[in-house]
Amino acid sequence: MLDYKLLEALSAIVDQGGFDRGAQQLNLTQSAVSQRIKLLEARLGQPVVVRTPRLVPTPLGQRLLNHAQQVRLLEHDLLDRIPALGERTQRLRLAINADSLATWWAPTLGDFCHRRGVLLDLVVDDQEVALRRMRDGEVAGCICATARPVQGARARALGTMRYRVMASPTFAERHFAEGVTHRTLEQAPAILYGPDDRLHQRYLDVHGIRTPFPYHLCPSSEGVLHMTLAGIGYAMIPETQAAAGLAAGDLVDLDPQQPLDVPLYWHFWRHGGELLDALTAHLLSAGDHWLIAPKAPSTAII
Amino acid sequence: MLDYKLLEALSAIVDQGGFDRGAQQLNLTQSAVSQRIKLLEARLGQPVVVRTPRLVPTPLGQRLLNHAQQVRLLEHDLLDRIPALGERTQRLRLAINADSLATWWAPTLGDFCHRRGVLLDLVVDDQEVALRRMRDGEVAGCICATARPVQGARARALGTMRYRVMASPTFAERHFAEGVTHRTLEQAPAILYGPDDRLHQRYLDVHGIRTPFPYHLCPSSEGVLHMTLAGIGYAMIPETQAAAGLAAGDLVDLDPQQPLDVPLYWHFWRHGGELLDALTAHLLSAGDHWLIAPKAPSTAII
Numbered sequence: 001m002l003d004y005k006l007l008e009a010l011s012a013i014v015d016q017g018g019f020d021r022g023a024q025q026l027n028l029t030q031s032a033v034s035q036r037i038k039l040l041e042a043r044l045g046q047p048v049v050v051r052t053p054r055l056v057p058t059p060l061g062q063r064l065l066n067h068a069q070q071v072r073l074l075e076h077d078l079l080d081r082i083p084a085l086g087e088r089t090q091r092l093r094l095a096i097n098a099d100s101l102a103t104w105w106a107p108t109l110g111d112f113c114h115r116r117g118v119l120l121d122l123v124v125d126d127q128e129v130a131l132r133r134m135r136d137g138e139v140a141g142c143i144c145a146t147a148r149p150v151q152g153a154r155a156r157a158l159g160t161m162r163y164r165v166m167a168s169p170t171f172a173e174r175h176f177a178e179g180v181t182h183r184t185l186e187q188a189p190a191i192l193y194g195p196d197d198r199l200h201q202r203y204l205d206v207h208g209i210r211t212p213f214p215y216h217l218c219p220s221s222e223g224v225l226h227m228t229l230a231g232i233g234y235a236m237i238p239e240t241q242a243a244a245g246l247a248a249g250d251l252v253d254l255d256p257q258q259p260l261d262v263p264l265y266w267h268f269w270r271h272g273g274e275l276l277d278a279l280t281a282h283l284l285s286a287g288d289h290w291l292i293a294p295k296a297p298s299t300a301i302i
Numbered sequence: 303m304l305d306y307k308l309l310e311a312l313s314a315i316v317d318q319g320g321f322d323r324g325a326q327q328l329n330l331t332q333s334a335v336s337q338r339i340k341l342l343e344a345r346l347g348q349p350v351v352v353r354t355p356r357l358v359p360t361p362l363g364q365r366l367l368n369h370a371q372q373v374r375l376l377e378h379d380l381l382d383r384i385p386a387l388g389e390r391t392q393r394l395r396l397a398i399n400a401d402s403l404a405t406w407w408a409p410t411l412g413d414f415c416h417r418r419g420v421l422l423d424l425v426v427d428d429q430e431v432a433l434r435r436m437r438d439g440e441v442a443g444c445i446c447a448t449a450r451p452v453q454g455a456r457a458r459a460l461g462t463m464r465y466r467v468m469a470s471p472t473f474a475e476r477h478f479a480e481g482v483t484h485r486t487l488e489q490a491p492a493i494l495y496g497p498d499d500r501l502h503q504r505y506l507d508v509h510g511i512r513t514p515f516p517y518h519l520c521p522s523s524e525g526v527l528h529m530t531l532a533g534i535g536y537a538m539i540p541e542t543q544a545a546a547g548l549a550a551g552d553l554v555d556l557d558p559q560q561p562l563d564v565p566l567y568w569h570f571w572r573h574g575g576e577l578l579d580a581l582t583a584h585l586l587s588a589g590d591h592w593l594i595a596p597k598a599p600s601t602a603i604i
Contacts, residue, residue: 015497016497017497017498024512024513024514025514096525098522101520101522101524101525101528102522102524102525102528105525105528106525106528106529106531106532106534107528107531107532109529109532109534110532110533111533113491113518113534113535114476114533114534119491119516119517119518120518120519120520120534121518121519122518122519122520122521122522122525123521124521124522124525174416189415189421195317195318195319196319210326211326212326212327214421215421216415216421216422216423216424217422217423217424218403218422218424219424219425219426220400220403220404220424220426220522220523220524221522221524222403222404222522222523222524223398223403223404223407223408223424223426226403226404226407226408226409227408227411229408229409230408230409230411230412231412231413231416232408232411232415232416232422233415
């Protein structure tokens, strides 16, 4: 078998972003950790980390880390049954889309982490990156709008996130006094999450807009909401995230007849152990309180 | 002088993430845009963009884009005085820390963008990356906790963001029933923004904690807040962001005697033109409604 002491050292220095803090995590001296990494690299004949400008794993190092995470998940199952064997806490690395993290993710998770002794390493990515991370084994699960699982993984429908076209009353009055038309959509500044914001493009497609339009870029779900509330632009906002602003009269729905529904899927490693299966069951049972359930009729666009 | 038609083509394809959409933005055919990029690359003897897997500028291309943005800022000043000359809308690329974007940034900006015809390209970064972007000329301004400006830029104090150690009442009862002590801080799961979350480390330093502690990672300001509200961990949260949760009894301040104050500075290009100067004046006059003013007494730690 592999020498897991060496993988543990690699894992610690990458987790902690340095040899000194990695050593501290393992209660070892820095020189002991250094020697373990050197031994690992000597056995493999290749570097496992790049030291500068920031300590990051090489592609080989990343593959070793993924393997170590999978082994830990399996160990976690074992320890669940034989608690005396060791530490029950388990880190789980997941990729989540920003709008889920801004809305249903945390309340749905509830006390799952506490009950199961899980610590989360979340990464926030657009969905292509999230699926690539799944494929590379870098995350054990991800939430995205693609139904098709990558190799070695399964995917389950969680529900549908409904988006509405929102603006502040002042902005609506200033730019959409004549309603949502070809002309107003071409002239009113939108707020996009990124230059490749497909959701917004799908909305404009519905109205047949193919020409350039003015837009702000804001790569943060809450940033988009706050900028919309401040009247800086209009944006596609998850219905659940906009609810308070709508109720208070701080937001108006510019196009109530045209919500956009985005299905969300939970992707997870096929052999991720009992913990990942339990998280899957938890998300599937709890998710539909926060999303439109998978079978609801929808004007699905994406 | 440089041929700005070629730089404009480069700018359009990078902004739009592709030759086809870049061409659309310029009302040109894709082949015309392609020829401009080829001509630019032929003149320079080096590529300005990498085509796959995603269209991104090369370091040389990025330097050209920065120059083009600076020229546009100067043009914007000119057009302000001679409106008939052309389009008044100007894109401004700024790096903002996540907690500012989650709190005071958008309300403070108010109708500045509308009044001045500005479209924002925001990037969210930790502060070292933000300052590197300033140094490379990739952003025209940034907000971070460093007072010292990079070469070619100025920095002005905006105010101080006050953080408090927050948890849900259930979490506080479960993990901090005996108060904030060495033992409870070593055992309660924290929520960190990233593995190198210096703010949290400074808080633990105050209590003399140097040993490893359990933590979740969540690289999103709103994600940290939602996970704290859901009782998944405790976290350092900006006072302004936590106010609603505190008032509603959904959050408790675990350590009211120990807020952490982080000074925030606005960095901007020294020769960024009148628009950037106007934004600077606006931020300096408006910022202190949302932050603790620069001169307030504080238990500054960072």
